[in-house]
Amino acid sequence: MRLFAAAAGLALALVATAAVAEDGDAAKGEKVFARCKACHTIEKGGPNKVGPNLHGLFGRHTAAVEGFKYSDALKGANFEWTPDKLDQWLTKPQAFLPGNKMAFPGVPNAQDRADLIAYLHKASEG
Secondary structure, three states, rough: HHHHHHHHHHHHHHHHHHHHHOOOOOHHHHHHHHHOOOOOOOOOOOOOOOOOOOOOOOOOOOOOOOOOOOOHHHHHHHEEEEEEHHHHHHHHHHHHOOOOOOOOOOOOOOHHHHHHHHHHHHHOOO
């Protein structure tokens, strides 16, 4: 039963991701991602840097990238990354999850966040 619930949750997250991706412009989001490149990679099999590799982010449980040393705040968080959660995180990471190690202040512009989420969705496929 738990496996079914997890699969159903992942399916809903993927549908929601596709909907958010439609609201954003992936090409513009790639430009927004330039702010993230110092700390993150997105390509499949890419290395962890100061932050974890983001490939396959959507539907992934928090603190799940092998070999990355997460903060206690992220280790203790109990959710999967959805477009909504990512939007909240990207708005202001420290306000969303106090105690996390991400020093990035956030992306205050809602359209920039939608564009970034669209890019992350597109870049994470395959």
